[in-house]
Amino acid sequence: MHQHRVIIIGAGLGGLTLAHGLRARGFDVAVYERDPHPDHRPQGYRVQLDEPGLAGLESCLPEHLFRLGLATAASPPARVSVRDRHLGVLGDRPTAPSPDPSGSTDRPHRSYAFNRPTLRQILLFGLESTVRYGAELLSWERRQDGTVAARFTDGRSANADLLVGADGVGSAVRALLLPQARVEDAGLRLIYGRIPLHPRAARAGEAGRAAEADGSADVLPPWVFDSIFTVVTGGPGSPHVGFGPVRFDRPPGEAGPAHSPAVPLAPVGDYIACMVGAPADHPDVPPFPELRGLGGPALRELAGRLMGDDWHPDVHRLLAHWDPSSLFPLRVSTARPVPPWEAGPVTLLGDAIHAMSPVLAMGANTAIRDAAELTRTLAVAADSRTPLVDAVRAYEIRMTEYAFPIVAASQRTGRQRIGQK
Ligand SMILES: Cc1cc2nc3c(=O)[nH]c(=O)nc-3n(C[C@H](O)[C@H](O)[C@H](O)COP(=O)(O)OP(=O)(O)OC[C@H]3O[C@@H](n4cnc5c(N)ncnc54)[C@H](O)[C@@H]3O)c2cc1C
Incomplete structure (x- = not known):
């Protein structure tokens, strides 16, 4: 049986989660990361994951890594508070910004505060030979046989059945795929x-x-x-x-x-x-x-x-x-909604398509959810031997439907609370 080859550009939380999910389902996966090594630059400190992100990790990671993630995370009270400068309480609500993507309504809402470098160390485990560092994507092009060829700034190149841009807010993949997409300061x-x-x-x-x-x-x-x-x-x-x-x-x-x-x-x-x-x-x-x-x-x-x-x-x-x-x-930065586009052998996830203000702590949650959605649709296509492009189309329709409203909600809340445009 043909083993589908997938290239993922970017070893952030979204790209690494996708790599685990697809490898577990029999895909041939390679991740290309611009940084020369995993500790090259500060990646931040805390990352709060709620139901969308937790469910995504759970469905993509080997069980022992998911359990390790929870065992190493902190679980402060699952509430978000807003105070004025004199510390008067303006708001205090449970962290439940979006429904459980599994559709379950009776599962208790979970919120964890992960140490981001620890979560990355966990996500990188088992991907040692999958992630290639110092590989900055220069360009990609569709080939006549329906596959895609990627070129990197150091002269490397690679071919695949599908290329996924998980390369963050300044995405080079998006610049070529959707030049009309706008990301605003x-x-x-x-x-x-x-x-x-x-x-x-x-x-x-x-x-x-x-x-x-x-x-x-x-x-x-x-x-x-x-x-x-x-x-x-x-x-x-x-x-x-x-x-x-x-x-x-x-x-x-x-x-x-x-x-x-x-x-x-x-x-x-x-x-x-x-x-x-x-x-x-x-x-x-x-x-x-x-x-x-x-x-x-x-x-x-x-x-x-x-x-x-x-x-x-x-x-x-x-x-x-x-x-x-x-x-x-x-x-x-905040992304503008992108009107539907024609699906092909290149797609996007996470900040590369829907960068948002951190005010609702939903960017990584949504990037990880994307990884789980894409894994699911691609695995169904592989199992049923239907073209991958149909799975990509289904993923893109669903992802844009749930992600851009979250971008808009983050922007609204950002305007009210923290003075963003
Ligand atoms: C201060 C702050 C706090 C936040 N807190 C939270 C939170 O608590 N909860 C939450 O859900 N979200 C939070 N977010 C948002 C979250 O950090 C992002 O949404 C999330 O990291 C996006 O993941 P990603 O995998 O899409 O992209 P990224 O994490 O940006 O990863 C992209 C990767 O691609 C690589 N790359 C870029 N260009 C190329 C190229 N040309 N070739 C190869 N590789 C390339 C980059 O080096 C990087 O490793 C916060 C954001 C900020 C700024």
Whole structure:
């Protein structure tokens, strides 16, 4: 029987999940990643996965890796809170932004805070010979026999029955497939980093203490641990700050060896992921190329200035514990809906087609859901020996139906809460 060859461009959360799903169903898979190695650049800290992402991981990963993922994730209260700058509660709701894609209504809603580097280490396990690093896609073209040929900047080339662009917001695959697709600057800049937590406090489950490098400890406000994510907002058009606590039941460095000794996981302690955001046209925010050039201390100083003296002292106290070496700036983008296009041997998933503001924490959830949807439709086509292009068409119709409304909801919420365009 013909083994279908699939090339995946990009080893992000979506591409790696797809690689697992398709390999398990007998496809010949190769992932091409631009970065020279997995730790080449900061990939972020916390990633919150709810039902769409969890169900996607569960259906694509080998069971032991899915279980390991849950064992190494934190499970803070599954609530999202919004407060004003004086910490008055503006909103507090359970994390249930979208229905369970399995259609089940009685399963309890699950939300986990994963340490993103740990999740990536788990996703990379078993794909050592599948992921090729230092391979930046230059171009692809359809061949007369219906297959697709990819070329990489280092001169490599590869052919496949299907090429999947999982190459993120600046997707080179999308640029050639859908030149009409638009990705807009959402007019929002973020400074993202970690507040390390004192191990003793995290283990005891008490309100939490942070230790500065000099060893002095300071009690952190308990409200920051009450929700999986808390946004403190200055109001529309003003800066905001978000806090996502990651307190492990058992740290990955311990849970990993106990659960799956073969999977190498780097040790990581408890922390709070913290991001300060401001509109790009805020007078204190420099143009993005300049922002990108700022070091950690300068970014922390800028964040403190953005918050201003009239913000609650708890906010400043938390920011004082930010680890300057963990800070990096980000520009938020949002995709415009793309009208239906003709299906072929090239498709897209994740941020490559539906980049969105992080305000609803749905980008990775949706990328992983895409990977599961595409795996499912392709596996059905392979089993029934129907053309892969029919499966691609079915996937694209479904994916655009669920993903673009989430992009729109993220944009609406981003406008209300965090001053995006
Ligand atoms: C601050 C912040 C917090 C977030 N928090 C959450 C959250 O809690 N929950 C959630 O669901 N979402 C969250 N998101 C969104 C989430 O990070 C993204 O939606 C998700 O990472 C998209 O995954 P992806 O696999 O589509 O793309 P990416 O993770 O961007 O991966 C793309 C990969 O493709 C590679 N690549 C790019 N170009 C090429 C090329 N030409 N050739 C080869 N390789 C290439 C890149 O190097 C990269 O490895 C957050 C985003 C931000 C900015």
